[in-house]
Amino acid sequence: MDGKKVQTLLGRRIRQLRNEQGLTQERAAEKAGTITEKRWSDIERGMYAVGLATLAKIATGLNVPVQELFEFEKTKRQKVKNRFSRKNLLTIDKQIVKMEEEIASLKKRVRGLLKPIK
DSSP states (O other): OOOOHHHHHHHHHHHHHHHHOOOOOOHHHHHHHHOHHHHHHHHTTTTOOOOOHHHHHHHHHHSSSGGGGHHHHHHHHHHHHHHHHHHHHHHHHHHHHHHHHHHHHHHHHHHHSHHHHH
């Protein structure tokens, strides 16, 4: 994996962790110490090569161990999970609509059977 790819994945992972904690870039940068909001933004966009000291500050600001910043698979898995979940929810929603229509149709039939015979 080349350096630029690592920067990009690292930035995505940092953004994911920050979003999970409900932090703005500004607040996360404050918690990290000497990192500016602009620098934080550059890091998340993969536009800045991060040194070890900065990684340690970011991890501290996000309250995670440094190694968690490099768990790129979680980022990929989360994206797949989100797509899968959304797709499943849409499918379930369609099934519910169809079932509601079938129930309405059955109700009409039952009411027709309950009408007194003349």
